[in-house]
Amino acid sequence: MNRSVLLLTVFFFVAAAGEESRSAADDKGVVSGAVVGVSVERVGEQLLAWLRQAGVDAERVEAAGVVWRQGAMAADLSAEEALDLLLASLSAADAETAALVRACHAGQPPLSQQYTGAKQEPFYRDNVRVWHARTLVQQRYYDEACLLLADISVEGLVDPAALLFYRGISRLKLLQKSGAADDLTLLLNSTADVPARFRAVAEQMQAESAKPAGSLGEVPQLMSDVQRRLDLGAADEPVQKREDQIVAALDKLLKELEDQQKQQQQQQQQQGQGGNAQQPQQSGGQAQVRGAAGAGEAERKELNENGAWGMLNKEREAQAK
Structure with missing residues (x-):
């Protein structure tokens, strides 16, 4: 040898x-x-x-x-x-x-x-x-x-x-x-x-x-990966692929936001229509004060010029004048 x-x-x-x-000694602590x-x-x-x-x-x-x-x-x-x-x-x-x-x-x-x-x-x-x-x-x-x-x-x-x-x-x-x-x-x-x-x-x-694939959280990761590749001087097909993925992810996000907004508007319209259907139909001529028994018509009174001042008696009325 x-x-x-x-x-x-x-x-x-x-x-x-x-x-x-x-x-x-080390193997004694190793799990089987x-x-x-x-x-x-x-x-x-x-x-x-x-x-x-x-x-x-x-x-x-x-x-x-x-x-x-x-x-x-x-x-x-x-x-x-x-x-x-x-x-x-x-x-x-x-x-x-x-x-x-x-x-x-x-x-x-x-x-x-x-x-x-x-x-x-x-x-x-x-x-x-x-x-x-x-x-x-x-x-x-x-x-x-x-x-x-x-x-x-x-x-x-x-x-x-x-x-x-x-x-x-x-x-x-x-x-x-x-x-x-x-x-x-x-x-x-x-x-x-x-x-x-x-x-x-x-x-x-x-x-x-x-985290699920395709979530919004992937967008920062994709952008970070593009930046990493550019830092390493790699402006090649993988970079373009990542950029396409970023655009697709943002488009998907915008579509989801638009759909969500439309859904909220539809719900608001449905709630508004339901509220109008439940309101009682009353004409202006039938307006009535709550708790009153009549039809809500005011009683006409003839005004006079007797000079009476409300609740004042004659003596105090004279003093006020």
Whole structure:
């Protein structure tokens, strides 16, 4: 056996002892049937097997082993940190992986990554895609992230929570609410070791995904998506499609408002007609004071000029004059 590969094998064996005890303790709190990421021990074994399968030379195998050894010594390595460590180790052994990592860290536009030969193996392909999609989502490239994550299963991943979280975000941002709801439900209810920040955001997104499709609340999301695409320099067919959806949604809203207004007017007219039908028909000549027995006709009185002043007696009337 090559000396470098032998050293790397020995390291993985030694690291496994510590990881096994940590893994056993962690698994005690894991609900049966929950989605659990691959342990650091197992990732190390898979890394070694993949380096062999890919035919990586001894020098680069040793370089990858150094990176892995230094990172795996940390206690309580999270799944997110383990995925970062895996990509760093792969970058030390593979030039294309290193170029991808550099481009993502530099915030460059999405690269077209080819998965041929040993890179078609799920261990390499799926874990690299999850890491790549994570950086794409952070840069708001939701379409590209969705394509990378579309057909990946949670099985055999270093960080399955990252798959469900970032795929759920991408789908929700693209208004694929049904798929987003599935990812978020699996993340919140059936995945172990979900980071607190993932859980908090996922709960909010789950409430958003429950809103019915085609509602007025989608208009701000559509407008935000158009602005995002323009910010990223994408004035292409998807942008025009979103703009058409916005116009259609606003037209639908206006139609609903018009129908509602017409319905209210019809109800008011019906109420008015019903009120007129219930009022008694009375002619002006038959007007009658409430409580009076007569027909409401005033009695004529002849006025005289006797000078009487109402209720005053003669003496006071004389004083007043």
